[in-house]
Amino acid sequence: MRFISKVAGLAMFLLLITVACGGGSSPSSSDAPGSGGASEPVAAELKSVSETSPEEVKAFGKATARVFVCNGCHTVDGVGAAGPTWLGLFGKEETLEDGTTVIVDEAYLRESILDPNAKIVKDFPADVMPADFAERLSDSQLDLLIEYIKVLK
């Protein structure tokens, strides 16, 4: 557990660095302080979210959800909280407050995060989820959160 959170913390740090540096390729060997070696694969794996394993998506996604406090309202264990659980969300048929249904795909997740009031989930209130994530999330953080929700089956 401690190892996982350490890796996730390091990954978040590297992700921020990558974003801050405009995503360019960074020096590969000289920037690892101390034990070296161990951080290189992590950096390499972060280059593309789509090439990251489900375990890594979970670790990094969980860390990102904590940074933005999504986990204050969304559980990943099937229990509803202030917001709907993320467990089993991807691919399911979601019922909206007006009685219509929508299949949860990437486009729906993206819209739900960036524009929460566009579609309101049945039995949950509007205007509770913060509506400013479009400004606060980087593209890679948004992609990661979507990939994270996708692997929570």
Ligand code: HEC
């Ligand atoms: C203050 C509570 C709160 C926070 C923080 C919050 N949400 Fe939500 N979220 C909600 C509520 C309430 C709903 C259901 C109402 C709606 O559809 O907007 C919701 C709906 C969603 C849905 C659609 C769920 C479904 O069942 O269709 C997604 C996806 C989602 N949130 C992602 C996120 C992500 C990602 C974050 C963090 C970046 C986040 N939320 C932060 C309260 C929150």
